[in-house]
Amino acid sequence: xxxxxxRPRLRFHEYGDSGVLVDVVAPxxxxxxxxAQALADSLVADPPHGFLDxxxxxxxxxxxxxxxxxxxxxxxxxxxxxxxxxxxxRRRRFRVPVVYGGASGPDLDEVADELGMTTPRLVRLHCxxxxxxxxxxxxxxxxxxxxxxxxxPVARCRHPRTRVPSGSVALSGKQCxxxxxNSPGGWRLIGRTPLNLLELENExxxxxxxxxxxxxxxxxxxxxxxxAGRVLGQLDRPADVSSASRRV
Amino acid sequence: xxxxLDVAIxxxxxxxxxxxxxxxxxxxxxxxNGASDAHAATVANALVGNALSAPLIETTGSGxxxxxxxxxxxxxxxxxxxxxxxxxxxxxxxxxxxxxASRVHLDAPARGWRSYVAFNGRLAAAEVLGSVSPDPLxxxxxxxxxxxxxxxxxxxxxxxxPHLRLPLFRLGSGRPRWRLPLRVDVTPGPDAREFVPDDLxxxxxxxxxxxxxxxxxxxxxxxxxxxxxxxxSRGVPVGAVEVPPTGGLLVLLRGRLVTAGYPVMAVATATSxxxxxxxxxxxxxxxxxxxxxxAVAELRQRRDDLAALCARxxxxxxxxxxxxxxxxxxxxxxxxxxxxxxxG
Numbered sequence: 001x002x003x004x005x006x007r008p009r010l011r012f013h014e015y016g017d018s019g020v021l022v023d024v025v026a027p028x029x030x031x032x033x034x035x036a037q038a039l040a041d042s043l044v045a046d047p048p049h050g051f052l053d054x055x056x057x058x059x060x061x062x063x064x065x066x067x068x069x070x071x072x073x074x075x076x077x078x079x080x081x082x083x084x085x086x087x088x089x090r091r092r093r094f095r096v097p098v099v100y101g102g103a104s105g106p107d108l109d110e111v112a113d114e115l116g117m118t119t120p121r122l123v124r125l126h127c128x129x130x131x132x133x134x135x136x137x138x139x140x141x142x143x144x145x146x147x148x149x150x151x152x153p154v155a156r157c158r159h160p161r162t163r164v165p166s167g168s169v170a171l172s173g174k175q176c177x178x179x180x181x182n183s184p185g186g187w188r189l190i191g192r193t194p195l196n197l198l199e200l201e202n203e204x205x206x207x208x209x210x211x212x213x214x215x216x217x218x219x220x221x222x223x224x225x226x227x228a229g230r231v232l233g234q235l236d237r238p239a240d241v242s243s244a245s246r247r248v
Numbered sequence: 249x250x251x252x253l254d255v256a257i258x259x260x261x262x263x264x265x266x267x268x269x270x271x272x273x274x275x276x277x278x279x280x281n282g283a284s285d286a287h288a289a290t291v292a293n294a295l296v297g298n299a300l301s302a303p304l305i306e307t308t309g310s311g312x313x314x315x316x317x318x319x320x321x322x323x324x325x326x327x328x329x330x331x332x333x334x335x336x337x338x339x340x341x342x343x344x345x346x347x348x349a350s351r352v353h354l355d356a357p358a359r360g361w362r363s364y365v366a367f368n369g370r371l372a373a374a375e376v377l378g379s380v381s382p383d384p385l386x387x388x389x390x391x392x393x394x395x396x397x398x399x400x401x402x403x404x405x406x407x408x409x410p411h412l413r414l415p416l417f418r419l420g421s422g423r424p425r426w427r428l429p430l431r432v433d434v435t436p437g438p439d440a441r442e443f444v445p446d447d448l449x450x451x452x453x454x455x456x457x458x459x460x461x462x463x464x465x466x467x468x469x470x471x472x473x474x475x476x477x478x479x480x481s482r483g484v485p486v487g488a489v490e491v492p493p494t495g496g497l498l499v500l501l502r503g504r505l506v507t508a509g510y511p512v513m514a515v516a517t518a519t520s521x522x523x524x525x526x527x528x529x530x531x532x533x534x535x536x537x538x539x540x541x542x543a544v545a546e547l548r549q550r551r552d553d554l555a556a557l558c559a560r561x562x563x564x565x566x567x568x569x570x571x572x573x574x575x576x577x578x579x580x581x582x583x584x585x586x587x588x589x590x591x592g
Contacts, residue, residue, distance in 0.1 A: 013438035014435055014437070014438070014515075015437070015485055016435055016485045016487055016515030016517070016518075017543035018485070018518055021482070052271060053275070053280075054274060054275055055274045055506055055507060056275070057507055058482070060480070060482035062274075062484070067518070067540075071540075135277075137277045137481060137506060138506045139385045139505060140386055141276045141277040144507075181386060200376055200388075206276060
């Protein structure tokens, strides 16, 4: 990755009486995303007075605060300093087995067709290298991921589904998501993993965090049963898991 | 110390056990949820001496009927006009002492959309991430059906004072004013300047039936977006007024998904978000631009009124020897701490 010498700059936007939207100005997508995540991490680790919650996304940070004890100036006062002291985290890698196509991925053939490639080639491309978790979004901590370069953006469903089964792996634009829970959804479904992503009894809720890597691997329908209900990370080498607990 | 109060649900319409939600998990993509009219829920709990965030019943666009099997102290706030106790109308917005085996009924609301029923004590319901709030996406929540029984652990054992008629106290929590069209105060959103007009003040909208606790869909003349740049997914606040490409507006309520990629023209103020929780399908909506300072002043006023109400509850309960039914976290109790914010 080429890194420019100028530091990312922050622009603040009014976002209601209890919130502020920060957008990160930097020359590259990677720098904007890294700065947004570093700022969000820093706010969770060392919250300013009156801080309530934060969402760090591709190049934005949305911060909510209690307007009865602080204000926008007070809550954002430390942001520039936080950017400069932000540290990078170790990336962890999780393997995610996927049954592609058929009932598990009803849009696979159509998406391959739209991208001008055969179905097996799309599956190979999807598994060709790990996807990077950019942030945990909706619904319920769904990992929003960038990955192998698709030849063209994937269009959304013309008629969004009212129920997408949990574990579904889906594409939209050049991004990929895994649905952690059954929910409505408009992304195109290419496969489904038997693994559980969301652990409500676990304080962190999901095991992956922004920056972590997801490596998809194709499995057969017949392998589903043996993997069903296992949690993310159980298939990964102990080395990956131990590095996971060593946070930077 | 305390007794178990059983509440037998006879007819529930659309009702569930609710509280002020599970804020603080946005980073993991978990919606806060919680009472759509958080202020009404807070007042109901304040009236019966509970912690302000205690579990209570929230009804949506429907009535409810239940029988209390032992004496209880309850309060109803929100849309309901009366509390029918064994066929006699009693006031909303007051603490009511109810005798054992009484049948309590709320009519479906004529104005407003949601009512809250708080019982003194602890209404039992399973917590997930520190809240009982329903979240259909997470598959959690207690939905009420005819034949269900709710359990409340309460220190209230009845109040036998024949010359005191119901309600027990005149605490004066104030009634909501149902003026239509509903006025929604908003501050400018980050994308307002991309629209013609760049504010919503001159436009009128109507609440569509395709609205729920996630958001209100509003139909009406939609401001025109003058640019076509794509907006990357980003965090959105409760109260955000989004302009989807399909026309109309989408106003996000507390069940909103944490991230979205629609332009945000305006954001409803914290006090207006609670008013929006009472919007019913067909209601007219008008927007009024205000500053953050004005919005915070109104929120501060509401907090002070609530603090005064809690203090009245503390003295009134104390005066009739009911001081020990007040929860240690009720703001009238010393050391209960600051009032928790109800902001998004």
